[in-house]
Amino acid sequence: MFRALQCFRSTGAVLVGASLTTVLQIRKVHMESVRKINVANFMAQPITPIETLEASNDIRVRMELMIMKIQHDFVRALEGEENFGKKFKVDRWERNEGGGGITCVIEGGDTFEKGGVNVSVVQGMLPPGAVQQMRARGKKLGDGELPFFAAGISCVIHPRNPYVPTIHFNYRYFELVEDDGSKMWWFGGGTDLTPYYYYEDDAEHFHKTLKEACDVHDKKFYPKYKKWCDDYFTITHRNETRGIGGIFFDDVDSPSLEECFQFVQTCAESVKPSYIPIVRKHKNDNYGDRERTWQLIRRGRYVEFNLIYDRGTKFGLYTPGSRVESILMSLPTLARWEYMHEPEPDTDEANLLKVTRNPVDWVSKLSS
């Protein structure tokens, strides 16, 4: 029902030939109850009351339902890769200042050493520190605090086997009321992969899946957001990227709210097929101390990026009442730092570094 109505709203064309009565009947259903929600399809009770979610078709509601579904589907898919039935722990939390979230965490799995898939739906006043983070991105905003709404899903999965890459994705919708009372809204997000060892066919599968998702909406998206991802996930002081990239975008607010939402939904739905086959392929590969040590050193770089550069982390830590444990879920169980570590030339470790120092041109490769 939800999907059917969405289709109706975004492309009136499907109704060509339908009688006026039919249209009015659909509208009536829509007015009384947009949809029926089955909480069993989510990891927990949604943040917004069920009645509101069933009765409204507001973008806030549609975003919340979309991210709840993505969370559930991805968590169940990951659990399916655990060889001994390890499950995610589910924490539903509320925020004094308004809203809350659902944090799903796995620790000590045999496939996944640590991972989190988190949904948050929050509103309130954005403090000057967090406003500052946004102004740095070119938004013209006042100096004081501003009313905001944000709904998003964010996820980092650190597998145990060094041959399985870490994945991160985040999709979010944001509203801000400016000093003059006008409302701004935009979407942001992306999916990116951080392998410890570089397999070209895995990288190709990953980028191809993201490109196909983007291409559904606009052929210009993948080239643009692939580059944005390489730029964003750069560890400047190391002169290398965090991993092999993917897509990243922010401040997306055109051509229309509906089209932006559809694009973000397609991206979010592409996470599972982009990643799960790679997990399945390598999760039982043999490895030893050498590979584990290298994995932990690369995880140290992951920590450096997240704590020094990541705007999402900074934004979270600057937002009062934010849930620190959900934000810092992205940090691995273990990370390692060695002074002046540099792999021997022509090893598999050195090969990975090459790719992080000179990102592969997947735009050309995938279109040739």
Add this chain to the structure above:
Amino acid sequence: MFRALQCFRSTGAVLVGASLTTVLQIRKVHMESVRKINVANFMAQPITPIETLEASNDIRVRMELMIMKIQHDFVRALEGEENFGKKFKVDRWERNEGGGGITCVIEGGDTFEKGGVNVSVVQGMLPPGAVQQMRARGKKLGDGELPFFAAGISCVIHPRNPYVPTIHFNYRYFELVEDDGSKMWWFGGGTDLTPYYYYEDDAEHFHKTLKEACDVHDKKFYPKYKKWCDDYFTITHRNETRGIGGIFFDDVDSPSLEECFQFVQTCAESVKPSYIPIVRKHKNDNYGDRERTWQLIRRGRYVEFNLIYDRGTKFGLYTPGSRVESILMSLPTLARWEYMHEPEPDTDEANLLKVTRNPVDWVSKLSS
């Protein structure tokens, strides 16, 4: 000779009764060669040419010689605590933009898991990003790049035994030429301790040693800089301090250059007696997995502080040509993150957290 002359320069009083000939002889020696330098007393050849160091009594030269001596003495004292003769590795490096440093690193010692004692003497143009870091501290500076000079010693030591605390200290002298051509100078620094288990007598020894060093110069220093330390080393998002504090100060430029230098020198000299006895007392204590895991979790907090809040780290990473490996030496070999970790009440681990959430009032305790 160096010390004697310093004494002469700072307190002319010692010369009461000396004949004019003696004074002129001393001055002559001073003019021709202020001092004779024995490089064997340092960890490496100093950054500034020996002839300059021997001929000048400029504050830059005196600071460089002081930090070189502190580096040598502290490194040798730490090596003395290694049970199987592990030594520090010494890297002398030069910076294209001007100056250089000496990085001394220990990794995999039986007493010290990882540690660095670094000296740097650098000059050049300070880029806008780094100037910004200083403006945030209340200095009124322009928007562009500014000529600067900095000489400092910084050190972090992460012992292997969880009953031995991590120590950090940093003492630095800074000069900046403003847009109008006027020169600003100031000193900064501090010493602080991060135990994994709280022993009140160790904490008292540590704070008492620092207080005595401060009291030589001004009884107001310890109370002021103890509080500054607690405030500075706060992990805001965790609502706890990094450790049990110590002293911290910045922008110190009064009453005179000479007195500031003498104060900083006394502080730097107090590091060894504040720390080495604690290492010796606990380095062979028995411990198991529980203590090691707790130590690694606290090291995770150390990483959070250093990468998110520490101004020295940020300043370093924003300075072009800075030596990243020397800056990030402060990170431990291993760090651990667990979701929602909280020790059981009334355990030794919970006891440490209490102290980090409510710093001990050493000012009252030590004066009573």
